[in-house]
Amino acid sequence: APTVSDFAQKPGRRVVVIGGGWGGATAAKYVRLADPSIEVVLLEPNKEFVSCPFSNLVLSGVRSIASISFGYGGLRAYGVRVLHQMATAIEPDAKRVKVGDGYIQYDRLIVSPGVEFQWEQVEGLAAAQDRVLHAWKAGPQTVALAKQLQSMADGGVFVLTIPPAAYRCPPGPYERACQVAWYLQTHKPKSKLIVLDANPNVISKTGLFRAAWTKYPNLEYRGSNKVVKVDPSVREVATELGDKVKYDVVNLIPPQRAGTIAVTADLVGADKRWCEVDHQTYESVKQKNIHVIGDSTTGLPVPKSGNIANAMGKICAVAVTRMLNDKPVPPMAPGNTCYSWVSDREAIAVVNSYKIDGGKVVQIEQKLTPGQSEAWAQNAVGWANSIWQDILG
Amino acid sequence: DAPGATSALACSACHGLGGQSPSNTMPILAGIAPWYFKKAIQDYAAGKRPSPEMEPYAKMVLQFGVDEIAAYFAGQARTPSPVKLDAAAVERGRAAAAQCTVCHGASGKGDASKGVPDLTGQPPGYLRNQMLLFKADRRSPGDDTIKAVKALMKTIPDEQFADLAAYWSSVR
Numbered sequence: 415a416p417t418v419s420d421f422a423q424k425p426g427r428r429v430v431v432i433g434g435g436w437g438g439a440t441a442a443k444y445v446r447l448a449d450p451s452i453e454v455v456l457l458e459p460n461k462e463f464v465s466c467p468f469s470n471l472v473l474s475g476v477r478s479i480a481s482i483s484f485g486y487g488g489l490r491a492y493g494v495r496v497l498h499q500m501a502t503a504i505e506p507d508a509k510r511v512k513v514g515d516g517y518i519q520y521d522r523l524i525v526s527p528g529v530e531f532q533w534e535q536v537e538g539l540a541a542a543q544d545r546v547l548h549a550w551k552a553g554p555q556t557v558a559l560a561k562q563l564q565s566m567a568d569g570g571v572f573v574l575t576i577p578p579a580a581y582r583c584p585p586g587p588y589e590r591a592c593q594v595a596w597y598l599q600t601h602k603p604k605s606k607l608i609v610l611d612a613n614p615n616v617i618s619k620t621g622l623f624r625a626a627w628t629k630y631p632n633l634e635y636r637g638s639n640k641v642v643k644v645d646p647s648v649r650e651v652a653t654e655l656g657d658k659v660k661y662d663v664v665n666l667i668p669p670q671r672a673g674t675i676a677v678t679a680d681l682v683g684a685d686k687r688w689c690e691v692d693h694q695t696y697e698s699v700k701q702k703n704i705h706v707i708g709d710s711t712t713g714l715p716v717p718k719s720g721n722i723a724n725a726m727g728k729i730c731a732v733a734v735t736r737m738l739n740d741k742p743v744p745p746m747a748p749g750n751t752c753y754s755w756v757s758d759r760e761a762i763a764v765v766n767s768y769k770i771d772g773g774k775v776v777q778i779e780q781k782l783t784p785g786q787s788e789a790w791a792q793n794a795v796g797w798a799n800s801i802w803q804d805i806l807g
Numbered sequence: 808d809a810p811g812a813t814s815a816l817a818c819s820a821c822h823g824l825g826g827q828s829p830s831n832t833m834p835i836l837a838g839i840a841p842w843y844f845k846k847a848i849q850d851y852a853a854g855k856r857p858s859p860e861m862e863p864y865a866k867m868v869l870q871f872g873v874d875e876i877a878a879y880f881a882g883q884a885r886t887p888s889p890v891k892l893d894a895a896a897v898e899r900g901r902a903a904a905a906q907c908t909v910c911h912g913a914s915g916k917g918d919a920s921k922g923v924p925d926l927t928g929q930p931p932g933y934l935r936n937q938m939l940l941f942k943a944d945r946r947s948p949g950d951d952t953i954k955a956v957k958a959l960m961k962t963i964p965d966e967q968f969a970d971l972a973a974y975w976s977s978v979r
């Protein structure tokens with residue numbers, strides 16, 4: 415395996431990518447596809463890529479964590495040099511990234527660090543991270559939350575809390591509600607799910623989720639219930655309005671901002687949360703030669719989804735190679751499809767397409783499935799198999 | 808690097824790199840005939856061939872230029888679907904496939920003059936889905952120009968679609 419010292423010399427043109435998730439892994443592969451003369455170094459601490467999409471099915475036991483975990487061997491086959499380390503700082507003037515005790519030079523940098531949690535927004539949360547789980551980054555927490563759910567006594571109360579928008583994957587919490595409710599209905603029929611949503615109503619695929627929930631009388635949804643405090647010693651959360659809710663198992667999804675490296679490198683805007691970028695090249699409006707993609711961006715008018723991160727990765731890769739070759743960047747727009755599983759076998763979807771208008775990303779159309787069905791679920795499986803390969807293989 | 812390739816970047820999320828779909832329900836676009844590609848895109852965009860996935864993307868294709876994108880996919884060599892086929896199903900399908908060759912040709916490669924597409928090497932799940940949609944008149948409902956294929960599908964029991972799909976997927 416390579417180490418930082420292997421990158422001390424930069425013999426030719428080099429693109430460094432921070433983060434081997436949905437955006438970064440895609441970008442790394444597509445830079446190599448677009449111009450194999452460019453060296454690509456991908457920094458990612460995790461040895462395995464675990465997919466957030468489909469991870470809600472691990473909670474309900476419909477899929478295994480192994481079935482959504484992949485290695486980085488496919489990227490290496492494209493000539494991407496994968497280094498399993500964190501980037502700890504970016505020096506834009508020196509055009510280098512700090513990794514451990516060393517530095518890696520770049521000609522252009524692509525940053526796709528996903529989201530970080532704003533622990534401080536919920537009283538008691540920072541100190542309770544080992545017991546109060548988010549499972550909002552797929553991996554060990556997903557497995558741990560599934561275990562908590564399985565070991566809950568029948569008759570127990572599962573509380574799921576949703577942060578205010580903008581957060582990663584707008585429909586994700588509602589899909590999770592479906593999976594937990596389906597699991598409880600099937601395996602623990604005397605139990606109950608309480609959803610405390612900081613938003614006034616379901617923020618994505620509203621009608622479709624509401625229709626799906628009519629089959630789950632064990633699901634109680636409470637809008638405008640922002641959770642501001644958690645106390646694991648008495649198994650209780652408190653809302654902004656002062657309501658207290660007891661739980662046997664809690665899944666607290668904290669408020670979010672851009673990945674930490676994007677904040678410390680001053681890529682975020684005045685809100686200190688998200689990064690503003692050029693809509694065609696994804697170059698940061700604050701730092702030259704640094705591009706930001708995925709959940710860390712302001713989201714143009716697009717959702718924080720894996721499908722969007724993948725699309726941004728491809729577009730950014732083409733833009734970066736064109737810029738390194740002093741060629742014009744053609745107009746390229748992302749697309750988005752978010753499937754959500756509403757039971758063990760049925761799914762719904764929302765699809766958005768976009769164009770470039772006056773240099774900006776503009777939506778062409780949004781379309782929903784007319785209802786839920788097994789056929790959309792089969793298309794969801796098809797989408798997942800295709801896009802995982804598009805990212806990693 | 809072709810203009811069609813950069814406009815078509817969004818498609819690979821479902822249809823695979825170069826239109827070479829690795830999955831069972833997403834059709835392969837590599838090697839697709841341009842006339843058929845255009846017809847499919849126009850039918851989706853108009854809502855005539857209903858698909859919540861494809862309607863927005865079809866509008867995107869029209870926005871970026873359907874001819875360039877059609878030419879890009881037509882220029883990609885088609886590798887048959889990697890989805891594993893059941894050998895017994897392929898044989899059963901072969902025995903029933905004579906009723907298809909009148910239109911799709913003995914090779915299954917289709918016939919532009921009759922508006923009939925290539926079936927070969929497509930993922931079996933996709934082929935089966937389309938046959939079910941024809942049978943239920945849910946692909947381009949009410950379109951008289953494709954009445955004959957729908958009438959034929961109505962005579963075929965649902966169980967046989969998987970066999971026919973496996974056979975046409977296996978043809979090279």
Ligand SMILES: Cc1cc2nc3c(=O)[nH]c(=O)nc-3n(C[C@H](O)[C@H](O)[C@H](O)COP(=O)(O)OP(=O)(O)OC[C@H]3O[C@@H](n4cnc5c(N)ncnc54)[C@H](O)[C@@H]3O)c2cc1C
Nearest residue numbers: 433435436437466467501527528583708709719720721723
């Ligand atoms: C439960 C759930 C369900 C979802 N379902 C869907 C769905 O069905 N469809 C969909 O499209 N999207 C879905 N999403 C959203 C999707 O997972 C995200 O939008 C997507 O992962 C964003 O990609 P990204 O590249 O921005 O971040 P990530 O995929 O999170 O990748 C970021 C990577 O950067 C690495 N990293 C961070 N900091 C550093 C650093 N300093 N140095 C090196 N590496 C670093 C991290 O380890 C991580 O691997 C879901 C999300 C969740 C939580």
